[in-house]
Amino acid sequence: MNIWQNNQIYLSKAILHKKLRGECYMNVNNFFQNYLTKDSIFLDKSLLLSSYAPEEIMYRENLIQDVANILAPSLRVERPSSLLVYGKTGTGKTLSIKYVLKSIERIAADNSVPLKTIYVNCKLKRIADTEYRLIAQLIKELGKDVPPTGLPTDEVYNIFYTLIDNKKQIILLALDEIDQLTSKVGDLILYNLTRINAELKNAQIALVGISNNLIFAENLDPRVRSSLSEEEIIFPSYNALQIQDILRKRSDRAFRENVVEVGVIEKCAAYAAREHGDARRAIDLLRVAGELAERYGSEHVTVNHLDEAESKIETDKIIHAVTTQPKQFQLVLYSILVLHPQNTVMFTGEIYDIYQKLCKQVNFNVLTQRRISDMLAEFDMLGIINAKIISKGRYGRTREISLGLDGKLLVKLKELIEKSLQIHNE
């Protein structure tokens, strides 16, 4: 017999039972039933997800017009100037560029202009974060597949050439988070991309680089720099009032009426404005606050929910960062956690000693101090630890490491790592 059928019978019996007796005890079935029938405080949560692309981008009309002006020649099958877009996270760069690309592609299609736009995010791990993978990804966007490894890089370039050069066309290539790419694999790849045009007979490529780093172009090879940034546009940060408007517009449609209490939007905007006007963060914050309110069965989203959302986002980020790291990373972090209760500040050498002991205990091979040093630097980047390089004079130079996280989170992290590494405390 089939389990589901049994359950079905059980379920209907339970409901019948409840109806007859009018009893209202809590069980999981009731919970799910309530969950379904209860009005959600959300109307349409997708509006608050980071994947949502609004049809109108507020406070960016002029910048979008600028971008459009620069890229417009492509509609006449002329190569437009290359463009470099700067702006901090959450200033609408990506959104605006995607928007322009989409509309330019639509117009091109309507007028049968041979134009293609490609958008690639260079930060995506295992997709486009190396030279080979970037080109492979471009080929994939053009509708052909390339093996993930095994081919020489030149070969992939050749496939790419022949693929785009088979007819006269303009390719608008938007590379998001381009600074990540160059910091990881060097700027040779950009040089190759800009040089492609000279070798193409029919097609032409125009590059649109998007960078979070405002001084990205400064430490670029001069040749690359001149050909990559013929035009530059800077996206300024939003101020608190602008973020308020953006939030209000989204929340009006994302939540039911009167769900969001007065002052929540303002505070949310203030939080985000403090972080250099990151609109995406503000929207995330509002969404998580809403989710918390819903989980607590509250009818309204309050300022308290917002505060809680702020810390939840922070802890979730750290927990996610830690759990996705390899085991050796976790063990190093564990060493820090073990050492932490005794000393508030720690040094690389101390951590390495503990780490070596732990390695023996759990049968890991011991990595060199050089490697541990890099790992500590990465933890610092992730915001899990605070590291500062100090000199203790005669007693050498080292990282001074402290933990800025709250106690509850530390305990949780420790448990998580113990579980994942199967460390048993005596």
Add this chain to the structure above:
DNA sequence: AGGTATTCACATGAAACTATTCTCTGAGTTAGG
């Protein structure tokens, strides 16, 4: 006292190595005609 030289304990950088995953190629093998 004031100046400089030394020294520690790592940091930081570059290159090389290792293991894994994957493709391509061509020799050897098999099966069918």
Add this chain to the structure above:
DNA sequence: TAACTCAGAGAATAGTTTCATGTGAATACCTGT
């Protein structure tokens, strides 16, 4: 003879080791008063 199998060469990549060089200030060591 065509189709198939399979080992070996060659690539890309992540993670690491090895080797080399850099570094900031507390201390040790001078020097002249």
